[in-house]
Amino acid sequence: MGKVFKERTSVDEALRLFLEHISTLRKVEEVTLESCKGRVLAEPVVSERNVPHYRRAAMDGYAVRASDTLGASPANPVMLQLSDQIEEGSTIWVHTGAAVPEGADAVVMVEDTATAGNLVEVRAQVYPNRNIGQVGEDIKKGDRVFEEGHLLRPCDAAVLASIGFNRVKVFKKPLVAVIPTGDELVSCKDNRDVPPPGKVLETNGLMSALYVEKWGGVPRCTEIVPDNPDSIKKAVETNLDADMILLLGGTSVGKRDHAPEVVSTLGELLVHGIGVSPGKPTALGIVNNVPVVCLPGYPVAGLIALYLFVHPGIRKLAAIPELPELILKRRLVAKISSKIGYVGFVRVVFEGDKVRPLVGAGAGILSSVAKADGYVLVPEHIEGYEEGEEVDVFLIE
Amino acid sequence: MGKVFKERTSVDEALRLFLEHISTLRKVEEVTLESCKGRVLAEPVVSERNVPHYRRAAMDGYAVRASDTLGASPANPVMLQLSDQIEEGSTIWVHTGAAVPEGADAVVMVEDTATAGNLVEVRAQVYPNRNIGQVGEDIKKGDRVFEEGHLLRPCDAAVLASIGFNRVKVFKKPLVAVIPTGDELVSCKDNRDVPPPGKVLETNGLMSALYVEKWGGVPRCTEIVPDNPDSIKKAVETNLDADMILLLGGTSVGKRDHAPEVVSTLGELLVHGIGVSPGKPTALGIVNNVPVVCLPGYPVAGLIALYLFVHPGIRKLAAIPELPELILKRRLVAKISSKIGYVGFVRVVFEGDKVRPLVGAGAGILSSVAKADGYVLVPEHIEGYEEGEEVDVFLIE
Numbered sequence: 001m002g003k004v005f006k007e008r009t010s011v012d013e014a015l016r017l018f019l020e021h022i023s024t025l026r027k028v029e030e031v032t033l034e035s036c037k038g039r040v041l042a043e044p045v046v047s048e049r050n051v052p053h054y055r056r057a058a059m060d061g062y063a064v065r066a067s068d069t070l071g072a073s074p075a076n077p078v079m080l081q082l083s084d085q086i087e088e089g090s091t092i093w094v095h096t097g098a099a100v101p102e103g104a105d106a107v108v109m110v111e112d113t114a115t116a117g118n119l120v121e122v123r124a125q126v127y128p129n130r131n132i133g134q135v136g137e138d139i140k141k142g143d144r145v146f147e148e149g150h151l152l153r154p155c156d157a158a159v160l161a162s163i164g165f166n167r168v169k170v171f172k173k174p175l176v177a178v179i180p181t182g183d184e185l186v187s188c189k190d191n192r193d194v195p196p197p198g199k200v201l202e203t204n205g206l207m208s209a210l211y212v213e214k215w216g217g218v219p220r221c222t223e224i225v226p227d228n229p230d231s232i233k234k235a236v237e238t239n240l241d242a243d244m245i246l247l248l249g250g251t252s253v254g255k256r257d258h259a260p261e262v263v264s265t266l267g268e269l270l271v272h273g274i275g276v277s278p279g280k281p282t283a284l285g286i287v288n289n290v291p292v293v294c295l296p297g298y299p300v301a302g303l304i305a306l307y308l309f310v311h312p313g314i315r316k317l318a319a320i321p322e323l324p325e326l327i328l329k330r331r332l333v334a335k336i337s338s339k340i341g342y343v344g345f346v347r348v349v350f351e352g353d354k355v356r357p358l359v360g361a362g363a364g365i366l367s368s369v370a371k372a373d374g375y376v377l378v379p380e381h382i383e384g385y386e387e388g389e390e391v392d393v394f395l396i397e
Numbered sequence: 398m399g400k401v402f403k404e405r406t407s408v409d410e411a412l413r414l415f416l417e418h419i420s421t422l423r424k425v426e427e428v429t430l431e432s433c434k435g436r437v438l439a440e441p442v443v444s445e446r447n448v449p450h451y452r453r454a455a456m457d458g459y460a461v462r463a464s465d466t467l468g469a470s471p472a473n474p475v476m477l478q479l480s481d482q483i484e485e486g487s488t489i490w491v492h493t494g495a496a497v498p499e500g501a502d503a504v505v506m507v508e509d510t511a512t513a514g515n516l517v518e519v520r521a522q523v524y525p526n527r528n529i530g531q532v533g534e535d536i537k538k539g540d541r542v543f544e545e546g547h548l549l550r551p552c553d554a555a556v557l558a559s560i561g562f563n564r565v566k567v568f569k570k571p572l573v574a575v576i577p578t579g580d581e582l583v584s585c586k587d588n589r590d591v592p593p594p595g596k597v598l599e600t601n602g603l604m605s606a607l608y609v610e611k612w613g614g615v616p617r618c619t620e621i622v623p624d625n626p627d628s629i630k631k632a633v634e635t636n637l638d639a640d641m642i643l644l645l646g647g648t649s650v651g652k653r654d655h656a657p658e659v660v661s662t663l664g665e666l667l668v669h670g671i672g673v674s675p676g677k678p679t680a681l682g683i684v685n686n687v688p689v690v691c692l693p694g695y696p697v698a699g700l701i702a703l704y705l706f707v708h709p710g711i712r713k714l715a716a717i718p719e720l721p722e723l724i725l726k727r728r729l730v731a732k733i734s735s736k737i738g739y740v741g742f743v744r745v746v747f748e749g750d751k752v753r754p755l756v757g758a759g760a761g762i763l764s765s766v767a768k769a770d771g772y773v774l775v776p777e778h779i780e781g782y783e784e785g786e787e788v789d790v791f792l793i794e
Contacts (some may be wrong), residue, residue, distance in 0.1 A: 033603060037607050052597065060653075095652060096651060097581050098595050099594040099595035138762045145764060153793060154603075154604050154605075155604055155696075155700055155766045155767060155793065156767050157604060157607055158600040158601065158603055158763055159766075162585075162598055162763065164590075166589070182494075188561075188563065197451035198451065198495050203559045206431070207552055207555035208551075209431075210431075210434050210554055252493070254457035255492060297493075324792075350721070362455075364453075364534075366556050367535050367536050367542065367556055370553050370556040395723075397551075
């Protein structure tokens with residue numbers, strides 16, 4: 001009954017250990033360009049064609065032999081003959097994007113011309129290749145257009161389409177099993193009534209599943225598992241086909257906290273007890289090469305474990321490239337206190353161009369997150385921030 | 398043939414005019430909590446229940462009458478009798494989250510106790526309400542939990558579930574008709590071969606549709622419409638059931654550029670010719686209260702019109718709240734030149750902790766966007782930035 005955390009690992013060290021044990025999946029699937037957005041390329045893309053594949057007029061105007069326009073100016077125009085083929089002294093109308101006729105090596109833009117019957121008055125001299133998009137100017141046959149690991153954006157889909165792709169090979173999304181545990185839980189699926197005292201609606205499963213989805217995984221939620229080691233063990237074992245397992249609840253050191261023990265029985269418990277507040281009871285482990293995160297049942301603590309460990313874990317599994325972190329700098333309208341030795345997760349709301357910390361909101365108060373716009377992470381070695389200090393604010397996503 | 402842009406509107410003024418003509422849709426639909434992520438609440442949410450709905454133990458430990466623990470300390474413990482109901486001198490074991498038994502007004506954490514048979518040795522004094530989560534501590538019955546217009550995040554879904562919701566009313570996503578126009582276009586759907594010279598694969602439709610989707614709209618792509626005013630007119634008319642129409646191509650001042658004229662015939666052309674480079678031929682209008690964006694056919698110019706006008710337009714239609722802009726500050730490794738009078742859209746790639754502008758990439762070179770990590774917008778009144786200057790970089794999404 002008097003169990004306590006044997007150790008406390010820093011957030012950075014816990015994350016390092018966890019990621020060290022995670023291998024990128026590299027399972028491949030083909031998707032259509034319509035559904036490739038946000039996916040990660042599983043192969044480099046090399047173009048098998050030129051874009052454009054013909055010499056293309058870059059302007060509406062007249063295709064000419066550049067040498068025919070030598071010296072042309074408004075005061076001293078050159079007259080060319082409209083024709084259906086290009087030879088000395090002749091010209092053909094082209095619109096933007098049209099193929100430049102053979103024999104022509106430049107396009108005079110329409111604004112520099114006037115027409116009179118079959119004659120075109122050219123009022124500006126053009127050099128060879130002027131207003132012509134060369135074959136392969138955008139993409140050359142053989143060009144390596146994208147590297148493996150590239151995160152596909154809508155504009156990239158258009159590039160792929162332009163070189164003749166309609167499907168593309170991407171890494172499969174990791175399957176993440178979400179297993180809520182706890183005798184006190186009742187499913188919120190079919191329960192619209194207030195449960196009896198001592199029973200609570202299970203909501204961490206939904207929250208975890210939606211974050212998994214947002215971060216590029218495929219969640220698979222299981223039934224609620226009761227608080228006993230055998231049931232939890234069985235639940236983990238039957239979900240070892242997943243690429244990551246989230247065990248929700250039962251991570252502390254109480255009588256009914258079996259999750260970390262089950263992980264250590266079935267595989268390797270890497271960390272139990274992390275220097276973050278709330279979130280201390282988080283545990284991380286590996287069973288059969290499947291990373292397992294034991295998330296505290298208290299919803300705010302669970303949320304922090306999602307942000308700090310599940311998100312980077314999914315990113316590594318799925319080979320999702322890191323983008324530069326976009327950080328919002330804001331001044332505090334009130335001081336923040338934080339416990340030395342723990343990274344403090346402080347919820348804040350925007351107030352004009354500053355932020356206000358939400359105080360008195362414990363790990364169980366999920367509505368404090370719903371009210372918050374963002375959060376500040378106070379490093380473990382400092383006691384907090386003063387009113388007026390500028391802090392890094394992360395948006396609650 | 399000698400048509401030119403009659404005017405050039407600044408980006409800010411064009412956007413202001415455009416948004417002024419757009420009304421938020423406020424069409425409502427119900428979605429499940431599983432699919433509410435990223436949606437905008439169409440009604441305020443008021444809780445009809447307390448969370449927690451019972452007095453909940455915040456710790457594993459012993460429920461007591463606080464007055465029974467008066468003066469208790471390790472040196473001077475108080476002995477209480479394990480029981481099944483609380484009266485003077487008795488105690489009941491409770492685990493975290495359990496209902497606190499009637500009569501008890503505090504919980505002594507297990508770490509401050511020891512047991513011997515039916516006796517519990519209490520080594521710390523507790524005050525009333527200690528380690529008890531009160532009824533409604535998280536959310537009180539009648540609390541306004543979310544305002545209308547709130548953008549729902551996964552943690553918010555959990556809050557909604559905790560107060561008994563399983564569906565929620567959100568604003569409908571705007572339907573955006575995407576209409577590619579151009580005689581030179583061939584669909585990339587069933588065309589895996591290189592088209593004949595003068596013909597190009599239509600890829601702006603795919604790009605636009607994927608951005609619309611990303612930004613919270615529902616794209617509806619039409620067939621390719623030929624370059625004649627009647628066909629374009631008909632295409633616009635048959636898509637007036639949409640909430641926004643994108644006309645792709647035919648926006649310039651050439652012989653085959655009919656899109657802006659069609660808009661002005663059917664409704665009101667607000668702007669044609671915008672001070673941004675590339676992107677100048679962009680036109681904005683309103684037909685039957687439906688906002689219409691005419692996007693240049695050149696893919697990079699089209700992309701800019703998507704970023705600058707379509708995205709804010711969808712946001713206003715859908716009532717998607719503005720988040721604080723997250724801006725990346727980076728120094729340039731090379732100078733940027735830009736035309737006075739035009740906002741310059743300069744693609745950049747990351748190079749260590751700096752950015753390098755991609756040079757020589759015209760409006761037709763979509764691969765320059767594919768190669769880019771981000772872009773810099775050079776304001777219209779300045780000629781560019783020097784090497785080493787710090788600039789705001791937007792990620793290409």
